[in-house]
Amino acid sequence: MFANSDSTAPRPAEPKPVLAIDFGTSNTYVTKCPGDREDPVGVDFGDGRDGIATALLYRADKESLIGHVALEEFGDAGTEHDDYRIRAQFKPDLVSSAEARRYARDFLVGLLALARRQNKDIAPLQRQVIFGVPSEASATYREALRAIAQEAGFGDVKTVDEPKGALYFHLQRKDITPIEALKGALVVDFGGGTCDFALVVRGEIRHSWGDMHLGGRLFDDLFYQWFIEQNPEAVAAMRRERAEFFVQAVRCREVKEKFSLAMALDPTTVYRRNVGDYGRLHDMTWDAFLARARRYRPSATFAQYLRAMNPPAGAHLDSFAQGLDLLDWFRQTLRQGLAHEQVRHQDLACVILTGGSSAWPFVADIVTEELKQIDPRHIEQLPRLVHSDRPYVTVSQGLAIVPALQRRLAATQIDLRRELPEFIGARIAPLIERRMDEAANRIAEQVAVGLFDERIEPILRRFRQEGGSVVDLKSRIAEDAAAFRPQLEAIVTTQLARVLNGVAADTTELMQDWYRHHRLTVDQGLTHAGTPVDMADGLRLANLDVYGEITGVVLALSTTIVTVLAAAISGGAGTALVMSGPYGLLIGALVGLIAAFLAVRYGTDEATHRAEQWEGAPLWLIARVLSDSKIAHLRDDLKDQVVDKVSAQSEQARQGLEGQISARVEQDIASLSAINQLW
Incomplete structure (x- = not known):
């Protein structure tokens, strides 16, 4: 209206x-x-x-x-x-x-x-x-x-370029991430008539190589020769019907593809197959195939076709009269390109296998073996192999989605940048705060048990029963605190590793949910549990100085106790024992007289010093200063200080992690932008 x-x-x-x-x-x-x-x-x-x-x-x-x-x-x-x-x-x-x-x-x-x-x-x-x-x-x-x-x-x-189509296909299916797509991918396109290798970095073909004649059609010819060896009588029938090329290029290719699939599932299979109405291939095994592939010679039918269609290629094929190792040809072609400087020094994220012939089991084996040779010291960090269950359609489908994918990725860049502050403020910040609070309380309790309950409290109780000088008490506490240092370091390291790995896992899950909404995938490296300061590739927290902070608390503990004792003895402000009833007043008066006497005779500073050296403090006075409630209070105070020190670091941790998440998202946004410029 x-x-x-x-x-x-x-x-x-x-x-x-x-x-x-x-x-x-x-x-x-x-x-x-x-x-x-x-x-x-x-x-x-x-x-x-x-x-x-x-x-x-x-x-x-x-x-x-x-x-x-x-x-x-x-x-x-x-x-x-x-x-x-x-x-x-x-x-x-x-x-x-x-x-x-x-x-x-x-x-x-x-x-x-x-x-x-x-x-x-x-x-x-x-x-x-x-x-x-x-x-x-x-x-x-x-x-x-x-x-x-x-x-x-x-x-x-x-x-x-066909390798770009394969790259887009696996990117759209989330088999690889935008960062991986730009970091470096080796695309191996082994089809019917070509064997094409390409190093793709940031969407550009940095180096490509291959053989326009090495491909599935040579294996078609291998199966054709296998067939006529087992069915020599078929040759006359094929010639009579002028069907030699048809059987070689079509029927034997169909057998080859079925055989390849069967061997990929179970290389111990003994395979049999009809070749049209001309005969039957039987007793075909993987070992027999490998033996033939290592001594291949072109058939007369295939050589005649190739000479007619492409004289240079036909002449090239004639040089194989003494035999050719097809698997080694593939290996040497791959090796030739891997030796190139651009490839040798490139940090590959993945290897994409595409093309119908890439389903051969030997393809993945040879690729893996040759990549190991580049740097045998880092074979555990080989790029992962990515292979579709339908490798023959990856190129056409990948090229078809390019315009629509680019439109979506452009919109996604805008959405990610707009949603980032809310994602961090509403989901990441509470996560870090909760995890750090949990860690602070675990660290504080373990320090209280290991240091106070097992070391300091027995010293205090013995001092309360036997007496002695405050300076000796301080020395014994300091020694035990120093002895506790390795255990303290283990507690802090273990708990921080635990909390940081927990943050890594939770952050990954939150980012996966967020990215999944935008049809993206988080780099799997985020789920890696590493060291406390390197818990994931690209996601490093600040090196928190929690241990140093707690050490300060522990080393100051003896001073805290001594200050309480000395102040009580010397009459320091705020430490007089105030108790109800006449008995409490009497004790308070005695303490006051002692404090007054020391202060008048020696002065306040000297009185404090003499109080620390004094070994004759009455046990009843020490017992009042180090009562069970006071000892419990000291323990609680230690825990509170440790919690405060760890919690104070959570803000630093939060800022560090939030900054790195922002950087990661911005990196993904930049990757999406670069992908939109791939062609």
Whole structure:
């Protein structure tokens, strides 16, 4: 009913939705995502599986087929269609082969056509389109891919390094924290046609290396050779049907992926699998696979394909005629980059394994072994490995959420800074005060028991019974107080460690609740129980001088007692014994006479000195000064002073911890800001 006064104000433009494409050697993964929500959805092109096979089937006088349909059609056709030509694994060869570029364009054209037929809402011209590329890819490769995509109908696309997509994926899933994302991550992308390593620091690729030819397709060929060795009769059938490349690139890849999964679950498994209708692989074991991987030679089928698609790569493969250790190739490729200065001196927070071939058990083993070699002295501090249960979709989904994630993180920065004072004042400050009060009372009680009850009180009671000079009493108390010093230090250290670790755990829990509301994760280092002054990475309390304060109280205790005794003997103000009844007046009069006599004869200072040296003080006088109630009062006074000293430090502790929490939150805010500049 009422007009909105802001109705004429221009509204900010709605962010465009995103279409992210991980154009892979074996499979291509397409993900769409709203521009304002981190809600990535993988596009299923009718096969009920993630991704679509990067394969193209040319058919004379008919429209080309793409994906798994193309592979199955070619596999089922046999010799019925002489005009069928299957093309796959062309992504790595875009720069060197005009044919590969044509195949890539035709595949992407077919992808859009298939989406339209299936009413898949991908509409690239109405979306931000992002293509992932290996960080090792050259500028020529990136430009070729952009030109191919534009020609295919995807418009003006943006190319982003695939390792950044993997980083965003795990950041959004809270597998890694913003600080870890910026501190340093080694991304290992082992896919179907490439093996790509990248050091990512503060969102930038500091160093990248790899091999555009080392990838899953070499292992496909390994399984193909394994198959024809066990099924030599299948060769004639495959040649007759011109299906050798299809079996090598498709059927054997399917067996390889299933075998890899089975070995990851149980490396003692004996595996068996049909290879289409051509035969069966049997008695496959992990040891047998390793033996073959260490003496791999390319098959004639694969070598012929590679020479036709990429002559330099084919020539490179010919150099392996004497055999190649695929596992060592992976190891040496990794080692080459780890020896680089940028990597060797970088404090890595995590290692991200991505790509379909990263699921091989040997990948994590080799990565861990090589990282240990960088600095064997700190093998217990190796960066943790982060691996998705679906590593093949991490890149496309990570790239798809970038705009929405950046919008959220920008808003989160504002919210964290606004909420920080209230979080500290309402939740952290009461926590520290409560914990420090508990510690103060525990320390005071333990000091009272260990020092007063077990050491000082027996001295006082013996003095009350036997008498002696005050100066001797003072000496004995000082000696026992000095002897108690190690025990006092242990009490303070133990209790402060306990309270600081408690504060660390409680603070972590409170920050986790707060951060969880903003869909963030607290650095796990906060839960580490360390020393009292180093209880967690980045969360250090001030070095509290509680021990020194308590030592002062203990050493002053003898002076307190002596002052009471000497003042009573010498008649000091405020110490006269006032008791009710005639008997009390008599005692008071005697004390007064003694005090008056000493003061008149020697003066007040000298009287006090002589009182300390006097060994003839009557026991009844000492008993009155050191009555049970007075001794109990001395104990209570000691506890109160210890509590006061510890509590006085709680303000220092509170300020120190609050300052560090503020610094930690500001560091996270700065990390979020830096993440928004990743591309």
